[in-house]
Amino acid sequence: MKMNPIQVSNLTVAYDRKPVLQEVTFQMPEGKLIGVVGPNGAGKSTLIKAILGLIPTASGSVEIYGKAYRTQRKLVGYVPQRGSVDWDFPTNALDVVLMGRYGHIGWFRRPGKKDTAIAMQALDKVGMKEYAGRQISQLSGGQQQRVFLARALAQDATVYFMDEPFVGVDAATEKAIISLLNELKAQGKTVLVVHHDLQTVKEYFDWTLLLNKRKIALGPTEEVFTVDHLQKTYGGRLAFLDTQVSPSYVVQP
């Protein structure tokens, strides 16, 4: 039997007694681009953090290729939200990308020539090679996001988790991210992306997970991304502007 890259069983997470995720169970297929979609506060980022063991879970288990995440760290790449770090930290783009190698290097050792080569290659892939020596605070938002993606590439993983990579980036970066996602998919890698822009879901993702504290639906995007399911996910906050083949939706506050 082939192992699932991501298997989440009965996952519940609570902050201060308030449940953020309730009994979420799903399996992700291998080699797909999967969008995680849901309203603000639906627990999308929490889901990624819980899978990666960054926050305590109340119950449930997570398996990456059939084993606990702890033992599979090297198979997993992570792109946190860009706003989660201090970009005034005294370091340059190459150095940040090199951090993607730290998990492979091990204790008491420094990144070597091979690691630097991998990091430079990753920067090249996101079109940031010329910016390797640039202080990270001098980069634009889109460029910072690309540095984070390059860092995940340098992790040389099989499964990727990306937390809102499209937020606040320019059109060129959005394009770069999409072509990168497709390249990862072509290599048979599985990528889970937290996404908030409903208009692009159909275009970008093979599979969609609709989430609002609970799993609403999971499956191939064309099957799952329906008016019914979206109503269920967003409650009454969704207005339908267009009911044609590719409808656009607006989320009202």
Add this chain to the structure above:
Amino acid sequence: MSYGAWIMLTGSLVGVSCGIIGCFLILRKMAMLADAISHTVLLGIVLAYLVSHSLEGIYMLIGAGIIGLLTAFLVQVLHSSGVQSDAAIGVVFTSLFAFGVILLSAFAGKVHLDVNHALMGEITFIPWNTLTIGGVDLGPSAVWMLGIVLIINLILIFLFYKEIKISSFDPAMATAIGIPVMFIHYLLMSMVSITTVASFDSVGAILVVAMLIVPGATAYLLTDKLLVMLLISAVIGVLSAIGGYYAALVWNISISGSMASIAGLIFATAFILSPRHGLLSKLLARKSIISERT
């Protein structure tokens, strides 16, 4: 070595140790926690004396290390159970420090320490308090203690450099790739504790904070590279110590006070003149933008 040279060496060792460790405190936005630890180690010192009945450096280091870790731990516990982090620091810091002051006053007769000394330090007496082994005078014991602490710090930073760096920049990523972020946190807090207690005798609890924070804050303004920041911070620590000593000689003022003041002056200079982050360069940049537009 002359009296003045010993004092400058002591001050410089304080400056280098505190300057290096202080950079990490600033990058991790933990200046207040360092302030707390610099005070609560007083409790560690008093407890170490009550247990060991001696003022030997090694007992002081162990006592301070334990209480420093306890401080960091209690702050962490309060914070994770919902207390604001600055309030958590305030509560833990004052409680443990007050307990130290009470113990000190209760056993004041026996302990060669008083609150004033603990807060202000007395670098003037350092050269006379020498370490003698087998009848050989090896120089001031404070210099030995500071030297050993500096070496311990340098070894730990060298060994864990990349772990400290990534867990300071991006703790979430660090945790995800399996770096024990909490271990690194407590490791740094232990280093702050032993650095503080070693510097305690010379500059005291209040000024040790100046030496921990000011050189690092200055270096932060002057460079964009972590390693360079550590070096600049250490150099500023040394400059403050030597400059402070001569200033104290000229104006006949408190040595530790003038060392901290020189550090403050260096910071002010960098704050105004730093090529990238300074007030002046920002002002000029703004002016040139406006003149370009017109």
